[in-house]
Structures are given as C-alpha cells and as structure tokens.
Amino acid sequence: MKAFAVFPAKRESRLVDHPEPKVIAHTEAKIRVLDVGVCGTDREIVSFEYGDPPEGYEYLVIGHESLSEVVEVADQVSRVKPGDLVVTTVRRPCSHPDCIACREGRQDFCYTGDFTERGIKSRHGFMTELVVEEERYLNVVPRSLRDVGVLVEPLTIAEKSLEQLAQVQQRLPWATPMEPGQATGAGRRAVVLGAGPVGLLGAMALRISGYEVAVYSRSREGADRNEIVAAIGGQYIPAEKYAVNQLPALAGPIDVVYEATGASALAFEVLKYLGSNSVFIFTGVPGHKPPIPINTDQIMRGMVLNNQAIVGSVNAPPHCFQAAINHLGIFMGQWPNALRSLITRRFPIEQAMEPLASGAGGVKNVIAIAS
Ligand code: BGC
Ligand code: ZN
Numbered sequence: 001m002k003a004f005a006v007f008p009a010k011r012e013s014r015l016v017d018h019p020e021p022k023v024i025a026h027t028e029a030k031i032r033v034l035d036v037g038v039c040g041t042d043r044e045i046v047s048f049e050y051g052d053p054p055e056g057y058e059y060l061v062i063g064h065e066s067l068s069e070v071v072e073v074a075d076q077v078s079r080v081k082p083g084d085l086v087v088t089t090v091r092r093p094c095s096h097p098d099c100i101a102c103r104e105g106r107q108d109f110c111y112t113g114d115f116t117e118r119g120i121k122s123r124h125g126f127m128t129e130l131v132v133e134e135e136r137y138l139n140v141v142p143r144s145l146r147d148v149g150v151l152v153e154p155l156t157i158a159e160k161s162l163e164q165l166a167q168v169q170q171r172l173p174w175a176t177p178m179e180p181g182q183a184t185g186a187g188r189r190a191v192v193l194g195a196g197p198v199g200l201l202g203a204m205a206l207r208i209s210g211y212e213v214a215v216y217s218r219s220r221e222g223a224d225r226n227e228i229v230a231a232i233g234g235q236y237i238p239a240e241k242y243a244v245n246q247l248p249a250l251a252g253p254i255d256v257v258y259e260a261t262g263a264s265a266l267a268f269e270v271l272k273y274l275g276s277n278s279v280f281i282f283t284g285v286p287g288h289k290p291p292i293p294i295n296t297d298q299i300m301r302g303m304v305l306n307n308q309a310i311v312g313s314v315n316a317p318p319h320c321f322q323a324a325i326n327h328l329g330i331f332m333g334q335w336p337n338a339l340r341s342l343i344t345r346r347f348p349i350e351q352a353m354e355p356l357a358s359g360a361g362g363v364k365n366v367i368a369i370a371s
Contacts (some may be wrong), residue, residue, distance in 0.1 A: 002129055003017075005127075006059060007053075008060070013353065013356070014353075020130055028077070029074070029134075029138060031071060031088070031130070032370055034069060034150075036127045036150070036369060037066070037153065038367065040284075041120060043358055044285075045060070046353075050120070053122070060119070061126075061127055063118075067086075067149035068088065068126070069084070070084045070086055085140065087141055087149060090120065092107060094110050094114035096112050108160065128369070129370070139152070139321040139325060144329070144332065147343070148328060151364065152321060152324045155327065156316035156324045158258070158324075159205065160313050164311050165311070172277055185212075191214050191254050191257045193258070193260060193261050193267065194263075194284070195215050200225065200342060203229065204339070206256070208334075211255075215237065216237045216242075231337065235250070244266070244270050244273060254273065256278060256279050257274065259283055259284055260284060265294075267280075272299060276307065280311070283314075344365055345362060346365075346366045355367070
C-alpha cells in the first residue's frame with residue numbers, strides 16, 4: 001500500500017510501497033486513514049532535523065495528526081466498532097519498569113526519553129492507507145466532526161497546557177471559580193504568540209474557558225488569520241506594527257501567555273512583560289540556532305518579584321484527546337466558518353511534498369488519503 005516516508009540516512013523523502021498491517025492481538029483494530037495534517041514537526045522531519053525510523057527500517061512513514069475510520073476489530077475490542085471515526089494518540093510508553101509515568105499510562109511525562117511516537121520517533125505514522133492500532137490508543141470522534149476531526153491532535157496541545165495552567169493557578173486561592181459553571185478564565189487575559197494552527201486552536205480553547213484573548217503574530221500574505229481571531233471574539237495584534245513592549249498596553253495586564261511559535265527570541269522578549277502571578281506556557285520546539293544575548297537579570301528579577309511561572313508542555317494523554325473532541329464540537333457550534341477555515345487545502349498523497357516543503361502557505365494543510 002501507499003505511504004509517504006522519509007529516509008534520513010539517504011536524505012530522501014518519497015512515496016513508498018509499505019506492507020499492509022494485519023490485526024494480530026485480541027485488542028487491536030484496523031483503521032483506514034482519511035486525513036493526515038501537516039505540521040512544523042513534519043517539516044522538520046523531512047528536512048532531516050528530527051525523527052527516527054523504527055528499528056530494522058531505513059525509512060519512517062511520517063504523519064501524526066490523523067483522522068481514520070475503523071474497518072476491522074479483534075474479538076476483545078469493545079470501545080470501537082467498524083464505521084467509527086477515530087483519532088489516534090501519538091506517543092507510546094517506554095519499556096523501563098521504573099518509569100512511573102509510562103507505567104501509569106502518562107507517557108506524555110516519560111522520564112527516560114525512550115518513548116516512541118507514531119510518525120515521529122521509532123514508530124511508523126499515519127501517512128498511509130491502513131494502520132493497526134491497540135484500541136486503547138483510539139479516540140472516537142462524532143460523524144459531525146468528519147471535516148475538522150484532523151484538528152483534534154493539534155488541539156490536544158492546548159488541552160494539556162490549559163489543564164496544567166489550571167493546576168498551577170490553584171496556587172491563587174481565588175483562582176478556582178466561585179460560581180459553579182463559571183469559566184476558569186473569566187476576567188483574565190491571555191496572549192497567544194503565533195497564529196498557526198496550534199496558536200489559533202489554543203486561542204479558541206482559551207476563549208471557551210472564558211479568557212480575553214489577544215493573538216500576537218506576524219501577518220503573512222494572503223492569510224485571513226486576523227478575521228479568524230475576530231470571529232472568535234479575540235483581538236489580533238500584528239507583530240509588524242506593534243513591538244512586544246506595547247503588548248500590556250494593547251492587551252491589558254497579561255495573566256497567561258500561550259506560546260505557539262517555537263521562536264525562542266520572541267518568547268523570552270515577551271517574558272519581560274508578563275503581569276503579576278502569571279503563567280507562561282511554552283509549546284513550540286525551536287530549531288537549533290546560534291545563541292542570542294538576553295537580559296537574564298531582568299527576566300529572573302521579574303519572575304521572582306511577580307510570582308511568575310514558566311511551564312513547558314509536550315504531547316497529550318487520552319483524556320486531553322477527549323477534551324479536544326468535546327471542545328471541537330463546541331467550536332463547530334459557535335464558530336463553524338472560522339473553524340473550517342483553519343483547514344486551507346487538501347492534497348493527494350502523491351503531492352504530499354508540496355505542503356511538507358512549506359511551499360503551500362495557509363494555516364493547516366491536510367493530506368487526504370481516503371474519503
Ligand atoms: C506532536 C506531539 C509530539 C511532539 C514532539 C508534536 O508535533 O504533536 O505529539 O510529542 O511533536 O515529538
Ligand atoms: Zn503536529
């Protein structure tokens with residue numbers, strides 16, 4: 001069957017003929033891949049900066065943001081059935097008996113670094129026709145989300161971040177909503193750095209949680225990202241017009257920064273302008289660039305004197321996939337056009353290299369494997 005793969009040693013990326021997987025274990029399901037999203041991680045992998053083939057292979061089938069349909073289930077599978085739409089989690093546990101995170105099913109917090117990731121690290125991904133997966137890694141998505149279900153995985157990045165944000169802010173005795181049902185972000189201000197898919201989905205999740213949201217981003221040609229931000233009731237602040245030191249004046253005292261660019265120089269600059277008792281969440285993975293000077297005294301002084309916290313967050317556990325599926329349904333109800341417009345274009349697998357080489361533009365490009 002067709003698959004798109006990267007050969008790191010040969011520095012080559014292309015379509016391959018990949019063996020069709022078979023259901024072997026009693027708890028496995030076979031799924032037919034429908035959509036695969038392309039993200040910055042994939043672009044790094046096809047630039048040979050990141051990513052590892054599974055043991056015994058010279059290539060890695062890429063793709064970790066997926067939406068699939070179940071086609072076959074083994075006899076002990078009970079949570080999914082043929083015809084269900086599913087999104088698969090990305091990370092699989094390491095095998096060290098003393099990695100308490102992996103042993104508890106929280107490989108997103110793996111201690112050893114020996115986890116594997118579908119389409120990224122030592123395990124084939126979803127840019128192919130059929131995949132066999134353990135049922136516990138499958139998350140059912142309602143049919144009504146068929147068009148946008150491929151956005152579940154990038155939204156899980158925000159879901160895990162928001163969960164940690166709430167946990168950190170429990171240090172503020174008044175942070176827990178007083179009224180049952182009152183949103184955790186009511187009366188608070190969040191700044192999102194970057195208007196890519198992770199940033200815009202994060203902005204939507206923050207809005208649903210009650211935050212006032214400002215999105216600070218460089219505007220690219222032909223992008224309607226400011227309209228998407230306006231549609232969700234956010235404020236768009238173009239980085240080419242306003243400097244970072246103007247952010248507090250434009251957005252108000254900042255309670256949360258959700259960083260979704262991977263641009264470390266920008267992130268550390270924004271760190272200087274955080275408000276009191278605020279949290280800065282890093283989600284971007286910067287490439288390896290030469291060191292830059294930063295004023296560490298100013299940043300450390302500000303952090304201590306204002307009780308600020310920095311949290312780095314990667315990957316997401318199954319309950320955050322569930323939260324993302326629920327939230328995507330709410331976004332679809334409230335902002336159907338804005339949500340749909342996050343998906344710019346669908347490409348056949350034969351043209352996968354076009355969005356992977358970042359020549360395609362737009363917010364989220366998708367490889368449509370089947371319909
Ligand atoms: C994926 C995560 C993964 C991370 C690091 C991201 O693009 O969404 O699931 O853990 O890359 O490999
Ligand atoms: Zn991704």
